[in-house]
């Protein structure tokens with residue numbers, strides 16, 4: 001089995017400590033062996049011992065056990081003491097095999113019962129999983145990130161999708177590299193979250209990573225409480241105070257992510273899920289497929305879905321920083337308090353222009369009863385210049401977010417009915433996009449820019465979209 005380097009990195013982050021200890025043990029073993037060799041064979045063997053320890057230390061630093069094997073092969077060539085070295089090579093080889101088999105032996109199906117499908121993304125499928133051993137957290141969400149080359153059971157690509165993929169006009173290896181870029185990115189960001197953020201009440205937690213021929217399986221915390229807007233529209237009415245509690249949770253999550261230099265880059269209500277259905281459930285930020293770690297990952301700029309939450313700097317310069325997440329939060333807050341997005345226009349082009357100009361208003365009737373503190377906060381979050389927006393930490397000190405100036409009275413019932421229809425339209429669009437996503441990919445990264453530009457929907461893709469609407 002060949003692990004993709006980043007899946008290996010993710011696995012390594014989980015098991016790194018054990019590996020380091022076992023490497024240390026091996027180095028000590030080698031040194032002991034070298035000393036015994038010295039006692040048995042005399043001065044010449046000293047060189048071997050010294051080099052052994054040196055290479056062992058390098059191995060610990062670079063975490064790459066193959067070094068040991070290479071070293072022994074090399075020393076075999078320069079040193080005549082075949083008897084010792086042959087044994088050493090064997091030890092190293094056996095150890096290396098054991099190291100590989102640790103990955104090989106980790107099978108998802110050994111540890112988890114994979115149950116029903118919770119949802120699908122463009123390159124992923126999320127299923128409920130139940131841990132077989134009862135002493136650990138029982139029910140989880142298993143997100144399988146697929147590569148275009150592989151189709152896990154239940155993810156067979158339909159004919160439309162297959163045609164769509166072909167219609168991209170890209171060679172197979174390029175299609176694979178796009179899905180791999182997303183897969184790799186999500187794993188790298190999740191690895192960073194495990195190291196620097198988790199456990200956090202408002203950021204999804206990763207429990208484990210498995211790799212097999214179907215792709216990479218991320219074992220995630222299960223969020224069974226539903227999406228943010230779904231829960232909100234299930235109430236007849238709600239207050240500013242309740243909306244502030246939602247904003248506070250998202251801001252807490254963003255604050256932790258930004259401190260770890262992670263920018264979410266795709267913050268929207270469908271990426272905020274409640275942990276459970278209880279009234280005081282935590283809200284979790286998730287889906288880090290497009291996220292970036294500053295100075296570490298190569299940002300992927302994808303225009304898969306709606307531009308409703310995309311900041312002006314992301315649209316104009318593809319420059320996305322922590323402040324861009326704050327813009328997205330401003331859009332979410334605007335929708336929470338009015339039921340419709342701040343930048344609506346008949347065409348995408350006009351919408352884009354309005355976003356770039358920061359052209360929104362509070363003229364609708366529903367804004368009349370909203371507190372000036374809430375409007376002030378939205379205006380700050382939707383400032384066109386990123387540096388003028390409050391940071392997540394600043395937001396957490398704002399009187400409206402704290403709850404001091406947020407009104408406790410129930411808002412106009414029209415807000416909920418507008419939010420209901422906005423949410424329904426959004427879901428329809430999301431389903432349609434998921435349907436064509438495999439076939440219509442608009443990605444721009446430093447590396448992938450040359451692979452794809454934007455293109456109009458081809459007849460096959462339109463057919464696929466029509467078929468999906470038909471099914472719905």
Ligand SMILES: Nc1ncnc2c1ncn2[C@@H]1O[C@H](COP(=O)(O)OP(=O)(O)OP(=O)(O)O)[C@@H](O)[C@H]1O
Pocket residue numbers: 118119120121122123124125126141143204220221222223224270271273286287289437
């Ligand atoms: N941890 C989780 N617990 C419960 N449901 C989840 C969890 N993660 C994802 N889901 C469900 O699975 C669906 C697909 O999620 P996923 O993150 O794979 O893709 P997406 O964000 O919808 O799309 P894309 O991958 O294209 O951005 C989500 O809409 C959500 O309903």
